[in-house]
Amino acid sequence: MIADFRAVILAQTKSTKTDRKLDRHRIAVFNGEESSKQGRQEGETVHEVERIADQAQKMFEGGAWHGPSVLEVLADVDANMAATHPIAGAHSIWELVLHLVATQAILLRRIRGESAGLKTEDFWPAVPPPTESAWADTVARLEQQEAELRHAIRVFPEERLDDRLTAEGSSAYNNFHGHVQHSAYHAGQISLLKKATCLKRDTQ
Numbered sequence: 525m526i527a528d529f530r531a532v533i534l535a536q537t538k539s540t541k542t543d544r545k546l547d548r549h550r551i552a553v554f555n556g557e558e559s560s561k562q563g564r565q566e567g568e569t570v571h572e573v574e575r576i577a578d579q580a581q582k583m584f585e586g587g588a589w590h591g592p593s594v595l596e597v598l599a600d601v602d603a604n605m606a607a608t609h610p611i612a613g614a615h616s617i618w619e620l621v622l623h624l625v626a627t628q629a630i631l632l633r634r635i636r637g638e639s640a641g642l643k644t645e646d647f648w649p650a651v652p653p654p655t656e657s658a659w660a661d662t663v664a665r666l667e668q669q670e671a672e673l674r675h676a677i678r679v680f681p682e683e684r685l686d687d688r689l690t691a692e693g694s695s696a697y698n699n700f701h702g703h704v705q706h707s708a709y710h711a712g713q714i715s716l717l718k719k720a721t722c723l724k725r726d727t728q
């Protein structure tokens with residue numbers, strides 16, 4: 525049944541432009557030409573690491589399926605809103621953004637082969653005194669590290685995607701996709717926290 529379904533999909537997509545491009549890519553890989561090809565022009569090879577980095581960019585900057593990207597959801601958040609706990613017992617936006625910053629740093633260290641993020645508290649830094657400049661610094665760090673991370677993914681050796689990043693962790697592939705999934709999840713939470721904050725203000 526699964527094989528039949530795959531055959532149907534292949535038959536449906538066989539003549540699409542994307543498929544022809546993929547076919548050329550497979551042939552290039554088979555012929556050992558892949559390493560000589562660069563760039564994103566029509567008909568040229570798109571490496572898997574670039575595809576993952578593109579998805580990470582959508583998640584962070586815009587165009588994602590899950591809803592507002594991380595930067596879009598943070599665009600109108602100020603220090604006051606970031607520090608608020610509109611839902612009792614839940615994190616604040618600031619805590620979640622620092623959690624994303626810590627996770628980025630951990631992933632960057634893992635890409636360098638270091639063991640990082642072994643304890644829960646490593647992922648949850650303390651929030652600084654809530655000033656606008658401290659909030660701007662937090663968001664700037666988030667943006668800067670995301671750019672570093674995306675670059676690290678783009679230049680990551682493709683043949684090592686299935687290898688563990690560190691001895692105790694999972695594959696590079698799993699870490700990179702996990703980063704996108706994780707950030708998307710918290711972007712959704714931030715979106716709800718913004719709504720909860722506005723509802724609370726309206727009823728006070």
Ligand code: NI
Pocket residue numbers: 623706710
């Ligand atoms: Ni998390």
